Amino acid sequence: MQLAMAAQDEQQRPLHILFFPFLAPGHLIPIADMAALFAARGVRCTILTTPVNAAIIRSAVDRANDALAGPAIDISVVPFPDVGLPPGVENGMALRSQGDRDKFARAVQLLREPFEHFLVHNHPDAVVAGSYFHWSADAAAEHGVPRLTFLGSSMFARSCSESMLRNNPLATVPDDPDALVSLPGLPHRVELRRSQMMDPVKQADHWAFFQSVNAADQRSFGEVFNSFHELEPDYVEHYHTTLGRRAWLVGPVALASKDMAGRGTDALSPDSDNCPGWLNTKPAGSVVYVSFGTLIRFSPPELHQLARGLELSGRNFMWVTGAAGPDPSEWMPEGFTELMARGDRGFIIRGWAPQLLILNHPAIGGFVTHCGWNSALEAVSAGVPMVTWPRYADQFSNEKLIVEVLKVGVSIGAKDYASSVETHQVIGGEVIAESIGRLMSNNEEGGAIRKKAKDLSVKARTAVENGGSSYNDVGQLMDELTARRSSTKVGEM
Numbered sequence: 001m002q003l004a005m006a007a008q009d010e011q012q013r014p015l016h017i018l019f020f021p022f023l024a025p026g027h028l029i030p031i032a033d034m035a036a037l038f039a040a041r042g043v044r045c046t047i048l049t050t051p052v053n054a055a056i057i058r059s060a061v062d063r064a065n066d067a068l069a070g071p072a073i074d075i076s077v078v079p080f081p082d083v084g085l086p087p088g089v090e091n092g093m094a095l096r097s098q099g100d101r102d103k104f105a106r107a108v109q110l111l112r113e114p115f116e117h118f119l120v121h122n123h124p125d126a127v128v129a130g131s132y133f134h135w136s137a138d139a140a141a142e143h144g145v146p147r148l149t150f151l152g153s154s155m156f157a158r159s160c161s162e163s164m165l166r167n168n169p170l171a172t173v174p175d176d177p178d179a180l181v182s183l184p185g186l187p188h189r190v191e192l193r194r195s196q197m198m199d200p201v202k203q204a205d206h207w208a209f210f211q212s213v214n215a216a217d218q219r220s221f222g223e224v225f226n227s228f229h230e231l232e233p234d235y236v237e238h239y240h241t242t243l244g245r246r247a248w249l250v251g252p253v254a255l256a257s258k259d260m261a262g263r264g265t266d267a268l269s270p271d272s273d274n275c276p277g278w279l280n281t282k283p284a285g286s287v288v289y290v291s292f293g294t295l296i297r298f299s300p301p302e303l304h305q306l307a308r309g310l311e312l313s314g315r316n317f318m319w320v321t322g323a324a325g326p327d328p329s330e331w332m333p334e335g336f337t338e339l340m341a342r343g344d345r346g347f348i349i350r351g352w353a354p355q356l357l358i359l360n361h362p363a364i365g366g367f368v369t370h371c372g373w374n375s376a377l378e379a380v381s382a383g384v385p386m387v388t389w390p391r392y393a394d395q396f397s398n399e400k401l402i403v404e405v406l407k408v409g410v411s412i413g414a415k416d417y418a419s420s421v422e423t424h425q426v427i428g429g430e431v432i433a434e435s436i437g438r439l440m441s442n443n444e445e446g447g448a449i450r451k452k453a454k455d456l457s458v459k460a461r462t463a464v465e466n467g468g469s470s471y472n473d474v475g476q477l478m479d480e481l482t483a484r485r486s487s488t489k490v491g492e493m
């Protein structure tokens with residue numbers, strides 16, 4: 001009798017999920033959105049992070065809480081470990097040198113202690129942990145908490161990296177940067193150039209790190225993806241059936257955001273005040289939005305060519321340059337200052353831009369992007385086609401998905417995986433202008449790409465609505481966690 005009542009109590013107590021995002025805006029932002037999405041389904045959510053990273057997601061969490069009827073989302077703030085980094089340097093966006101990166105890696109290890117402390121004192125029903133905290137697989141297992149991992153990638157890119165890590169296809173390919181490398185075992189024929197891939201010999205540390213991440217993900221309860229079934233169905237099937245891995249697709253999580261303007265920052269660029277007004281003056285679909293996420297840096301020659309390309313394209317553009325780039329005197333092409341001063345064709349945002357607001361404005365007709373997965377999925381959700389300009393990590397694989405599988409983009413032809421800013425391949429202004437022209441044109445190619453982008457946007461929105469595929473995956477995951485809780489905890493009594 002007592003056992004039956006205890007079991008009933010267990011069933012009624014809301015699930016409690018701890019979110020432990022990796023310390024970079026591209027991980028924190030979707031995790032805050034994901035917490036909003038689970039909280040809206042009655043899950044008690046806590047996000048464990050450090051002060052600067054908490055500030056980044058505070059406004060998104062506050063707005064989500066304002067809209068909630070059930071339990072609120074908490075942010076549990078722990079100090080950033082003292083590893084000799086300057087105050088305020090707490091995430092990947094603020095790191096400037098290899099020395100900083102080494103210290104940051106130490107700090108990431110030291111977060112194990114507050115993570116375990118939370119598990120011991122709060123007994124959450126599950127943790128959604130950033131995949132890069134690969135040690136959290138063992139820590140969670142020691143405390144009997146199921147670990148769901150979040151890498152923040154597409155399923156397509158995750159399948160590509162799994163194929164690379166498992167088969168090391170570079171080993172049998174000539175040491176020529178242009179050599180084509182096939183990734184075995186995938187539903188489509190996927191080929192990358194050698195220069196577009198992580199090199200297991202030249203980047204041995206990275207390779208070993210990703211092997212550990214992949215192994216830890218496989219020992220976990222499962223993985224959550226910011227994606228949706230209808231976007232990459234062959235890769236959902238591949239993941240579940242061929243790889244035998246458990247995954248739930250719960251996105252696009254940005255569609256759960258209640259914070260279209262301030263999402264992802266506590267310091268929106270002052271330029272952003274005027275950007276909706278400027279966009280309002282432009283015809284529908286006439287503006288190219290240009291932004292490369294939170295981590296990418298361009299050299300002065302690259303910025304010079306990008307500015308030339310935007311000018312040569314003849315299109316309206318809104319360009320996010322970030323706050324901390326090289327001085328404009330080092331890269332500004334002749335005549336560009338005058339073009340900007342006229343204010344009719346171009347708008348520059350220095351610092352943090354309200355990307356969701358911009359992408360969803362009817363004036364936006366294309367997005368020049370580095371193919372960071374959040375940006376790509378935000379564009380898909382908004383029905384905006386892309387010019388793809390990948391730089392490193394999963395971005396070259398995401399480009400393949402966008403251009404070759406989904407056919408909602410035009411590739412700019414980037415080939416250079418993660419070389420240093422100073423030596424990075426410089427893409428000429430003419431090539432940039434031509435790619436923008438292809439995407440924005442009214443010819444058959446441009447029209448077909450635009451149509452596909454609009455179709456996908458409808459599917460994305462349907463996926464997160466009541467009864468949609470992502471809505472259902474959230475429900476199934478909650479059911480599994482609830483069932484697991486009842487069986488383990490009542491069994492322990």
Ligand code: UDP
Pocket residue numbers: 025026027029263264291292293294295296320351352353354355356371372373374375376378
């Ligand atoms: N973002 C934004 N404003 C900016 C720069 C970035 O809102 O000025 C957001 C963008 O909407 C996305 C995230 O930051 O949600 C960047 O993630 P992504 O995966 O695209 O790139 P990363 O920065 O991780 O390379």
